[in-house]
Amino acid sequence: MSLQERFIKNLKRYREELGCSQEQLGNRLGSDRTAISRYERTSSRMTIERADALARALDVDVRVLLETPEDHPIAHRPPGSPISSKLVGQNVRDRRTAQHISQKELGDRVGMDRNHVSRIEASTSSAAALQLATLEKLAVAFGIKPTDLL
Structure with a gap:
């Protein structure tokens, strides 16, 4: 599984664990549901800045979503300093x-x-x-x- 695929799977899994809809996440980013849906289908090339923004919108450190294997629980760790x-x-x-x-x-x-x-x-x-x-x-x-x- 690629880094992007792991991030996307964990993003969706964490969003759903929080009970946050695609529309709610989109609103937090100043975007819409279709953009979140597109990200979650991995049809777009994810930049590190966009990954960080998505993670921050869910109040979790992007590193957690990048590193956690899909068969492990996602630990909540507040976002660290912004990445660029x-x-x-x-x-x-x-x-x-x-x-x-x-x-x-x-x-x-x-x-x-x-x-x-x-x-x-x-x-x-x-x-x-x-x-x-x-x-x-x-x-x-x-x-x-x-x-x-x-």
Whole structure:
């Protein structure tokens, strides 16, 4: 199961445990039921910022929804500090340089162009929003959990 699939399953499961409808969650986000339905069907590419916003709307730390196996109960842990693509980019750069890996080498490990790694590390705008799938690939390349990059 991919990181995005685990997050989505846990998001839906936790929302339902709270007795929160898709419409109520949408309202908390300033969105609508159809957007929540679309997220829960995993038909859209989830960014880390959107995942964090969805988790915060349910008053739970996004890391819990990213890490909890689907056959385990979801622990309630209040949201921690906000996560961002910029912060992840800084963490990627710090880990890469600490391991003496070039952007090209990391790109080769992840299956992306060196320029994409450079954009992730220099992330300064929402246009560079990092998707959960990319976060997962980066974590695998470093041999760590995805949440270690948050």
